[in-house]
Amino acid sequence: MEEYLQKVLEQIRCKQAKKLVEAELRGHLEEQIAENISSGMNREEAVYAAVQDMGNPVETGVSLDALHKPQICWFMVVMIGIISLLGIGVQTVIGMQNRDLGSSYIFKHVFCVLGGFCLMLFIYRLDYSFLGKHARILALTGGVLWILSRLFFSVSINGTNRWISLPGLGTISISALLYLAIPLYAGILYQYYGQGRAGVLKCILWLLLPVVLAFYLPNLFQAFFLFLVQSCLLTAAICKGWFSVKKGVFLGGFWGIALLLPVVFLGLGIRLHWFASYQTERILHYINSISLGFVQTTGQENPAYHNDLVFGFLGTSYGIMAAILVAALLLALSMKGLHMARKQKNELGTMVGYAGGLFFLFMTLLNILMSVGILPGASSFLPLISSGGSNLFLSYMVLGLLLSVYRYQNLLPTDRKKLRKTSGLLET
Template sequence: MRWDNIFDKKLLKNIDIGIIISMILLFACGIAAIASATGVTHGGSLTQIKIQSVAFILGIIAIIIILFFDYNTFGDMSKLIYAVSIILLVAVLIFGKEIKGSKSWFDLGPVNFQPSEIVKIGFILSFAKLLEKREGTLDTIKGIIPIILYIVPIIGLILLQNDFGTALVFIFFIAFMVFAAGMSYKFILGTGVLAVLSLPLLWFKFFGDYQKKRILVFFNPELDKLGSGYHVIQSKIAIGSGQFTGKGLFKGTQNNLGFIPERHTDFIFSVIGEELGLIGSVVIIFLFMILITRCIYIARISKDSYGKYICIGIMAMLLFHVLENIGMTIGIMPVTGIPLPFVSYGGSSLLTNMISVGLVLNVGMRRQVIRF
């Protein structure tokens, strides 16, 4: 197993401070928004704040542990990581708990754990190694077939959980990774065309009634004002009422009166928009821009292809979460239950995102390390 002393000055000077600062500030903004959404200042419970804080502390510990190991150690273990990912997804189908129509959770008493969050990281680590090994072969059908066979079991198991939103996350970052690995845009475009052509089949054979309703309501929320369209309508009202400077932290009327559903999780950006206005919303988006652009920078300067693909996968995963979550709160993306990284309440999501950041920092730290 490859590991280094992370307190070595040669490694410490390569730690990306921009990523660390943006992550901490996003978490701090998230804690404030969660406190407002759960009514802490009005006698609400501190449970969510405590759980989120514990998850953050565990995330810091996880990052430190990850930094001790050369990231190529995970590449050496790629087959085992992939196998464990498959086992987790199968296990949740058998023993998991169904929440909001998706059987994708393990019930661990006071804490619900979603294994697909960890599988995101596991798949990126293992898939990046496969892409490194198959560089230069992704412009032929023969070279693409092993890639497809590697992807299908993971996506298939997630779809069996009825978790279409998470499946979209995987498809998004996989597309970025294979493009970075040299797959022709023609193949990617062709896959996109096939996906569009398959929509009628998905609509009539695979989508449930609630999924169909979500899609129809996305185009016209007024179709179901008090049902599927309620989330988006109330979210847009909240964000719009915040105007430029917002109503003030803990002073949002839509939030405090309970009109915003899932306001401490999926729709936390609505709380931020109402209480901190356009200024607060832009600050959050700016912090995400720093985080994502630093991931791209580290991918570009990484010492090997494996590190590059890890960073691209994690960057794309975070990017999709940000675009989808903020987009659905303002009505330009369908509601899929995708949380806002580091900001939305959710221990497993926060821990996953922090581990992801740890991996990017790991790649950046070792960009100039040469071993003989």
């Protein structure tokens, strides 16, 4: 039997697939051997008959090699490339129109796009299942490092300490780094799979951790965004039956509290002076009057038009159809990611895919709603279009995880216990 397995595995080129194929074939052979023994054969005869039934090892290995091989979603890659080129074009025009930005601004954006694209391809080749093994450790370690960076290494830009300075690399947004909590949360949900109400409570506590960090940054939009996306992931896990709780009762209570708490929080925050003065003014202004229609932004009137309000710049400079086209491409990319996640047989892959798809979907929608004045202005970005090195690298990292989910869809076991075993994670 071992010789047969070895011959089959020699035909398979992907190392990750060999573990899966070996486990599957060994299981089938052991089942057939047990059945042959029960029918009256001795051990040696049973093994020989089971191996013969499996067929030619070379032919079997070649067919399994074709089935279990890395894949790449070329549709997504092409879309990412098109949107990236559009982003370069938009930022080039902005850099040429604004003398204060200059050519160095354009070169920096192009460099970040190329670097981010390479980072995406690197992450695409990584086995995303590490999130199912180490998500809590990574989240805890990252949270501690994030707090230390915020306290001791942050630099003030425009009156806020949301950046850290690295020699030779410039400044990195610690606010952008906090968005990595979203894919990590997908892995955390997976690690608490099947733990019932106690597991759900732990997941809620993990959900609140990055939200609290974002609030004390302070970045109210990011706190809201993290809560929204992670709550959707928790809802998906509940609906898929990951936890032994009554779905309707829990989700009704959870979302009821989630919708009520922001109102109470804002009211208490304004009355008890929890917010900075400019934040209170923005909240009150939005409550008193909601402006509709495009924000009339030009380079001379609003310095954020190349980043936060780039959608408004597209609408006012090139017309509504150009802005709609860019929005449609980003939304199509988001929906493709969500569709791909829904089709995954591996549950961890499904949740990681949902994390990436929801990140792009909500960030795109909220940025557009802010640009047209339906939502109050906040520090957001239009993925792959807005300027900002940290946000670009973040976007490409999330896309890399989405592509990794697609790459390994036929290379990882669909069963959770088998996935933990083949990934080297001991059962708890």
